[in-house]
Amino acid sequence: MSINEFDVIIIGGGITGAGTMRDCAMRGLKTLLIERSDIATGATGRNHGLLHSGARYAVNDPESAEECIKENMILRRIASHCVDETDGLFISLPEDDLAYQQTFVEACRKAGISAEIIDPELAKRLEPSVNPDITGAVRVPDGSVDPFRLCAANMLDAKLHGGQVRLHTTVTGFIKEGDTIRGVHTRNLVTGEERDFYAPVTVNAGGIWGHDIAALAGVNVGMFPAKGALLVFAHRVNNMVINRCRKPSNADILVPGDTVCIIGTTSTRIPFEECDNVAVTPDEVNLLITEGAKMTPSLSSTRILRAYAGVRPLVSADDDPSGRNISRGIVCLDHETRDGLKGFITITGGKLMTYRLMAEIATDAVCRKLAIEKKCETSETPLPGSEEGSYEAVARKIWEKPSMAQKAAAARMGSHAHKIMTRDRLDEALICECEEVSLAEIKVAIERLNASTLTDLRRRTRIGMGTCQGEFCACRAAGLLAKAHGCIEKEREDLKDFLQERWKGNFPIGWGDTLREAEYTQWVYKHVLGL
Amino acid sequence: MKFNSVIIGGGLAGLTAGITLQKAGKSTAIISTGQNALHFFSGSFESMEEAPQRIVDLFAEAGIGLHYAPGVRLMPMGTFKKATLSLDDVSLFPDPKIGHKALIVSFTGYHDFFCDFLADGLEKQGIQCRVNMLNLPELEMLEKSPSEMRSVQIARAMDHRWETIVRELRILIRDEDIVVLPQVFGLNDSSILSRIRQSIPAQVVFVGTLPPSVPGIRTQILLKRRYEVLGGTYLIGDQVTGAHVYDNVIHSVVTQNLGNHFLEADNFILATGGFFSKGLKSNPFDISEPIFGLDVEQAEDRNDWYNPEFMREQPYMKYGVATDPTLHAIAGGEPIKNLFAIGSILGGTRTDMGMGGGLALRSALAAADQIIKQAEQ
Numbered sequence: 001m002s003i004n005e006f007d008v009i010i011i012g013g014g015i016t017g018a019g020t021m022r023d024c025a026m027r028g029l030k031t032l033l034i035e036r037s038d039i040a041t042g043a044t045g046r047n048h049g050l051l052h053s054g055a056r057y058a059v060n061d062p063e064s065a066e067e068c069i070k071e072n073m074i075l076r077r078i079a080s081h082c083v084d085e086t087d088g089l090f091i092s093l094p095e096d097d098l099a100y101q102q103t104f105v106e107a108c109r110k111a112g113i114s115a116e117i118i119d120p121e122l123a124k125r126l127e128p129s130v131n132p133d134i135t136g137a138v139r140v141p142d143g144s145v146d147p148f149r150l151c152a153a154n155m156l157d158a159k160l161h162g163g164q165v166r167l168h169t170t171v172t173g174f175i176k177e178g179d180t181i182r183g184v185h186t187r188n189l190v191t192g193e194e195r196d197f198y199a200p201v202t203v204n205a206g207g208i209w210g211h212d213i214a215a216l217a218g219v220n221v222g223m224f225p226a227k228g229a230l231l232v233f234a235h236r237v238n239n240m241v242i243n244r245c246r247k248p249s250n251a252d253i254l255v256p257g258d259t260v261c262i263i264g265t266t267s268t269r270i271p272f273e274e275c276d277n278v279a280v281t282p283d284e285v286n287l288l289i290t291e292g293a294k295m296t297p298s299l300s301s302t303r304i305l306r307a308y309a310g311v312r313p314l315v316s317a318d319d320d321p322s323g324r325n326i327s328r329g330i331v332c333l334d335h336e337t338r339d340g341l342k343g344f345i346t347i348t349g350g351k352l353m354t355y356r357l358m359a360e361i362a363t364d365a366v367c368r369k370l371a372i373e374k375k376c377e378t379s380e381t382p383l384p385g386s387e388e389g390s391y392e393a394v395a396r397k398i399w400e401k402p403s404m405a406q407k408a409a410a411a412r413m414g415s416h417a418h419k420i421m422t423r424d425r426l427d428e429a430l431i432c433e434c435e436e437v438s439l440a441e442i443k444v445a446i447e448r449l450n451a452s453t454l455t456d457l458r459r460r461t462r463i464g465m466g467t468c469q470g471e472f473c474a475c476r477a478a479g480l481l482a483k484a485h486g487c488i489e490k491e492r493e494d495l496k497d498f499l500q501e502r503w504k505g506n507f508p509i510g511w512g513d514t515l516r517e518a519e520y521t522q523w524v525y526k527h528v529l530g531l
Numbered sequence: 532m533k534f535n536s537v538i539i540g541g542g543l544a545g546l547t548a549g550i551t552l553q554k555a556g557k558s559t560a561i562i563s564t565g566q567n568a569l570h571f572f573s574g575s576f577e578s579m580e581e582a583p584q585r586i587v588d589l590f591a592e593a594g595i596g597l598h599y600a601p602g603v604r605l606m607p608m609g610t611f612k613k614a615t616l617s618l619d620d621v622s623l624f625p626d627p628k629i630g631h632k633a634l635i636v637s638f639t640g641y642h643d644f645f646c647d648f649l650a651d652g653l654e655k656q657g658i659q660c661r662v663n664m665l666n667l668p669e670l671e672m673l674e675k676s677p678s679e680m681r682s683v684q685i686a687r688a689m690d691h692r693w694e695t696i697v698r699e700l701r702i703l704i705r706d707e708d709i710v711v712l713p714q715v716f717g718l719n720d721s722s723i724l725s726r727i728r729q730s731i732p733a734q735v736v737f738v739g740t741l742p743p744s745v746p747g748i749r750t751q752i753l754l755k756r757r758y759e760v761l762g763g764t765y766l767i768g769d770q771v772t773g774a775h776v777y778d779n780v781i782h783s784v785v786t787q788n789l790g791n792h793f794l795e796a797d798n799f800i801l802a803t804g805g806f807f808s809k810g811l812k813s814n815p816f817d818i819s820e821p822i823f824g825l826d827v828e829q830a831e832d833r834n835d836w837y838n839p840e841f842m843r844e845q846p847y848m849k850y851g852v853a854t855d856p857t858l859h860a861i862a863g864g865e866p867i868k869n870l871f872a873i874g875s876i877l878g879g880t881r882t883d884m885g886m887g888g889g890l891a892l893r894s895a896l897a898a899a900d901q902i903i904k905q906a907e908q
Contacts, residue, residue, distance in 0.1 A: 282833060286815070426640040430678045439642070472741055476642040488651035492608065496842060503841035510837055511813040515847065519806040520571070522845060527887060528573040528739055530606020531842075 006032045006164075006199040008366050009184055011171055011213055013037070014044035015147060015352055017205035018154035019359030019378070024366060025161035026381070027374040032197055033155070033163065034186060036170040038456045040151040042207045044352065045459065046310025048230065048255045048262050050241060051075060051083055051143035052353045055090060055115060056248055058107035064329055065111035067354045072141060074356060074379045075150075081385040081394075081414025082150040086256055088142025088241030089123055090115075091134045093294060096246050101136050104245055108140065115140050129238045129296045142241035144257045147352055148459045149412060152449065153383040156416070160384065167450055174202070174217045180342040181217060190452070201366050204346040208275050208313040214346055219339040221346055222316040225275055227309050229284040230264030231292070231509065234303040234467050237261050242295050251291030259435070259466065260305060263292035270311065280307040280508045303513045305469065306505030315349045330354060332361045336369075343369070385414025403428065408436040412462065420444045431480070432473035434466020442477055446484045454478060454498035469502045471521045475529065492531070499525065533795040534558045534764075536902055537784060539771050539822065540802030540810065542567030543888060544874025546754040547895035548800050550589060553761035555903045560764040560794060562771055562786055568804055568875060572747030573739055574714065575604060576892060578885030579616040586616070586892055593757035595619075595750055596721065603627055605711070607645055607739045609652020615889065620714060620724055620746045622736045630709035630734065632659045636700065637713055639666045640674045643682060643741035644713040653711075661707070665699055682740045683748065686718040693723045697730040708733050713740045718749055771822050780868050781823075798902050801825075801852070801860060802874045802895070810876035811850070818850055823870065826853040826861045828880050851878025858898050871898035 008024050010017045013035025024031040035041075054068025076083055092098050101117065108115035116139045123137030124130055130137075155165055168190045175183040175196060183198035204221075206213045211223040236256045244252035255262050266284050285307055293300040315331045331349035335341040347362035360376045367374060388394045395402035395410035398418045402410065405428065410417040420427075420440040427440035445451040445460040454470075457463055457477055464470030464477075474495060482491035499521070506518055525531045536552055538545045541563025552559045582599035590597050596619035603611040604621050614623040622629075633653050637644045650660035669692050673679040689696065693716060700710060714737045717723040728735045737746075759765055766786070773785040775793065783793035801822070803810030812821045818829045818836075829850040830836060836847040852860050852872045858881075859866040873894035879886065884893040 289815075426674060429640055429642060429674075429680060431642060433678060472643075475645070475741060479642060479645050479647060482647045488609070488647055492648065500841045504839070507837040507839060510847070511815050511833070515813050516807045516809070518845075519848065522841070522848070523807075523887075524571055524742060526842075527577060528571055528607070528742065528744070530608045530610040530612050 001030065004195065004197050006030045006197060007201070007370060008032070009034065009197055009199040009202045010205055011184070011202065012205035012207060012210070013039045013151075013155070013165070013167060014042045014205065014207050015040065015151045015154070015355040016207065016347055016350070016358050018151045018158070019355045020203055020205055020347065020362045021158040021163050021165075022154045022161070023359045023363035023376060023378050025158040025163035026377055027363060027367060027372065029366070029370070029372070031158060031163040032199070033158070033165045034169050034171060034184065034197075035165070035167050036189070036209075038167055038453070038459060039155060040148050040459055042209065043310040043312060044147050044151055044207075046230075046308055047147065047228070047352055048253055048264050049144050049147055049257045050253060050255045051145040052351070053088060053140040053142045054111055054113050055088070055104070055108050055140040055142070056243060056253070058111045058113060059104055060248070061329070062107065062111050064354075065107070065113065067330070067357055069111060069113045069141070071354050071357055072143070075145065076143070078379065078382045079145070079150055079153065079386050080382070080389065081391065081411070082146045082153060082383070084144045084257070086143050086240050088140050088243060089127055089130065090138040090140060090243045090245035091123065091130060091295065092136035092245045093131060094133055094135055096135070096244065098136050100247075101138060101245055105138060113140060127238055127240045127242065129298055130242060131295055131297055136245065138245060142243070144241065144255050145352070146257065150383075152460060153385050153414075156449070157384050165450065168452070171213065171216065179340055181344045201343050201345065201369050203362055203366060204344065205348075205362070207348070208311045210313060210346055210348050211272060217335070217341065217344055219335050219341055219344070221333065221348065223348070224314040224316045225270050225272055226312045226314050227268045227270045227274075227278050228265030228312060229280045229288065229307065229309040230262055231285065231288045231307050232305040233261050233263070233299065234305045235260065237296055237298055237302055244295060251288045252295070254292060254295055254299075258462070263288050263299065267312075275311050278309040278311060280309050282508065285508050304509040305467065305514070306502070307508040308505050313348050330358050330361060332358070332365055334365055385416040388415040405430060405436040405438040405441075409438065409441050412441075419448065431476045432461070432463040432466065434468050434473070435462040437461045437463045437473070439480070442480055446481065452481075452485065453494050454481065455501055457481070458498075464498070464502065467517075469506060469517060469521070470498060471517065471524070474498050495531065532560070532792060534560050535796060535906070536798040536800060537562065537794050537796040538800040538802060539784070540567070540804060540808070540874065541755070541765060541767065542751075542802065542804060542808070542874065542891070543569055543572075543754075544891035544895045545800065545802035546751075546758055547589070547892055548802065548873060548899045549758045549763050550593070550754065550761060551896060551899035552902060553758060553763045555899075557902065557906070558762070560766060561758065562766045562769050562794070564770050564809075565768050567751065567808060569747040569751040570744060571742035572744045572750060572888070574621040574744070574746045575615045575617040576888030577615060577890075578887065579889035579892065580614075582616050585896070593753045594721065595753050598623065601625075605629065605649070605652070605736060605738055607648070609645070609648040609650070611652070618746050618750065619721065620717075620737050622734070627656045628658070629653070629656070629736070630658055632707040633661070633709040633711055634704055634707040634733070635660055635662045635711040636703065637662075637664055638670055638680070638685065639664045640670070641680050641685065641713070644738075649711055649738060658709070663703055667695060667699070669695060681743070682713070682715050682745050683718065683743050685715040686745045689716060690718055690720070690723060693727060697727055700731050704731065704733060710735045712737050714738065714745050715740060716745070718745055719752060721749060774823055776823070776867070779865055781870055797869060799870045800898055801870060801872045801876060803876055805851075805875040805878060806847070808875065811878070818847070820852050820876070823860065823862055823867070825872070826864065827851065828853050828878070849879030851880040852876050853880065857901060858894060871901070873898050
């Protein structure tokens with residue numbers, strides 16, 4: 001097999017692509033993943049980071065609910081360093097119909113989700129941030145999951161199994177022979193290099209962009225781009241996930257994640273052209289704050305860090321204008337049986353929670369095409385970083401007396417944190433103070449995790465995600481990237497792009513402390529640093 | 532307690548007004564939260580392409596050297612910016628070709644100074660560059676803690692041992708005519724800068740670092756000292772919580788620390804800064820001035836507050852309290868007769884006075900002059 005030949009090519013570096021890559025590589029396939037941008041840039045990195053118990057879908061979409069709870073339990077085992085086992089509440093407010101609670105609990109039980117009705121007084125003790133006027137509460141096994149970390153861990157494991165990743169590389173066309181896809185034409189968007197890669201099977205895991213990828217291959221996948229807007233608050237206001245116990249609607253989930261909490265979402269159909277640049281509108285911001293404060297009143301006075309939006313890759317089923325009622329179920333299309341196009345599979349629908357199952361289904365389909373019989377092992381094998389249990393135990397195993405930054409690194413990287421064993425004490429210098437990211441961790445991300453831009457670094461280490469939104473660490477990290485890549489001019493542009501990206505999420509919520517911070521950052525970069 | 536003038540805000544604008552008034556024999560008090568924009572001062576006063584003798588003298592009396600010459604200065608990201616009135620720390624050049632060969636020196640483990648960006652910027656001008664990182668035993672204590680290698684800490688460690696730098700530089704330097712150093716010297720005493728400059732056989736160019744700004748903090752310390760030497764009362768760590776206003780005249784203000792001891796004065800000067808310094812406050816619906824509820828010039832629709840492009844001019848930065856031509860602040864459409872607004876709280880509403888440091892100096896002098904003149908009449 002030549003260096004341009006593979007068993008399988010996967011298009012898309014989101015969680016579905018990364019999971020499929022891991023599964024394929026673990027089953028012994030020579031695997032290549034191609035991603036147009038960086039890992040987790042689409043819907044994977046633009047959601048709540050909710051480890052769904054499935055309860056939310058129990059009433060309307062029992063099949064998804066069952067998938068969710070199964071995968072929920074699997075992720076707790078195989079991705080413990082990405083998961084925060086917070087548990088969740090489904091609360092009823094005075095304006096909600098308390099009778100729904102019974103329907104909800106029964107549906108949960110049917111789907112295999114433990115759902116325990118608890119006294120509202122107990123709920124308030126368990127989660128003091130919750131609206132004190134609640135009339136009912138149900139406890140479910142929700143949690144939070146870091147999608148960036150999960151995506152990176154899947155790719156890392158795939159690489160350990162021989163898989164190859166090409167980031168910042170776009171598929172410009174398919175190599176077709178009659179009715180068979182033989183490979184892809186690609187272009188590296190950084191270097192401009194054009195290369196062809198060959199494989200008997202190509203998997204389209206492009207999320208909402210899968211629609212365009214399928215079109216490029218000459219087949220149609222009817223997708224429904226549903227935008228969801230979310231807000232990140234600067235504090236971890238709640239410790240448990242808080243949901244509204246009613247039919248799924250806008251802004252009814254509040255998820256604690258790391259040092260922050262996230263309220264969402266909305267659901268609006270948008271044209272395909274907007275998928276690359278989704279913006280959050282003031283109306284959406286207002287709605288999220290108003291609805292969020294109903295569940296957790298203190299949100300109305302908590303600083304908002306940023307606003308962002310993702311696009312769900314729903315598959316068209318009916319003419320539901322919002323997309324709320326489209327099944328979140330998994331769709332795996334074998335284009336040979338569906339369209340007469342051989343060597344091409346699309347895996348879509350689903351959600352972050354069910355990525356592993358989606359990967360298993362897609363990999364099964366790949367193996368069938370390649371006539372390979374090998375069992376899927378992804379539900380039993382822990383991801384790199386999750387072999388050791390709690391992050392504190394991990395940190396203590398690596399460092400005798402771990403520092404705050406080392407503990408933070410262990411929480412981010414799990415057992416893999418030993419890779420950042422510092423070479424000397426200077427490596428312990430903090431680059432990002434908000435998120436406690438050390439020089440050593442940045443070096444690992446640049447040298448081992450393919451980070452080539454500041455935004456790549458952010459996804460791998462959380463630099464710039466804290467309260468200062470990259471004011472100082474961006475500049476420090478830019479200095480390090482400039483050194484690593486030796487191109488200063490490019491790095492200066494990269495720094496501008498990074499600040500632009502942060503601003504994009506700041507200005508829709510640009511008031512109060514956010515505006516103060518923005519004024520400071522804009523002044524410092526323009527007038528003090530001279531960018 | 533009754534003063535001629537009470538100044539709210541102890542940054543560049545407030546101190547400049549305070550010193551000017553004290554010099555004219557007026558009793559004043561400054562109420563300061565403690566932090567101000569001088570903590571991230573670039574060393575140059577924006578929009579001030581001149582060196583008015585009066586300002587140069589006022590600063591010289593405080594022990595701060597200022598200079599201006601048309602041309603450019605070197606910025607931390609390796610770019611060049613048009614020269615404006617600057618501290619002596621800042622080297623001004625006729626054009627970006629500032630020399631032939633440059634030695635850029637920083638400290639091992641210090642990430643707030645951007646040697647590679649500077650080298651790139653200078654090389655674009657045809658200046659050959661060599662970067663060297665000093666490993667000084669004096670800084671070892673700082674390296675031990677991951678967040679201690681910052682400008683002010685280095686300045687504290689180096690101020691007593693500045694000769695070490697000179698010794699190291701003299702060993703390092705070959706045929707370079709320019710030596711670039713981070714602005715981490717002379718936290719309390721700017722004479723260290725000239726002593727370093729005199730001891731090195733090349734032109735020493737001090738370039739800014741990430742905040743906090745060492746020259747900015749020094750400027751704040753020296754101006755405050757000068758103000759107090761002149762008899763001014765500087766109330767630090769306090770803030771105004773209320774005011775007694777009758778018929779558009781302010782009689783006194785209430786502060787957090789003084790409680791029932793109201794600060795009375797004939798004149799009040801509001802120098803509380805922009806958004807960052809909390810002189811201006813914003814919520815999702817409007818931008819306001821929190822102490823007196825002054826009128827703030829702004830766009831009504833929040834969507835118009837921002838330019839989605841980060842590097843573009845931002846409309847919100849132009850917003851500020853409304854004033855009449857003589858800088859009297861306006862509330863409910865009427866000027867308050869004895870309240871002047873100066874400095875960044877004016878935003879971009881006074882295009883005649885410039886922006887940033889230039890705006891602070893010009894508006895502070897304009898307000899102080901009026902108060903002095905008023906008393907004479």
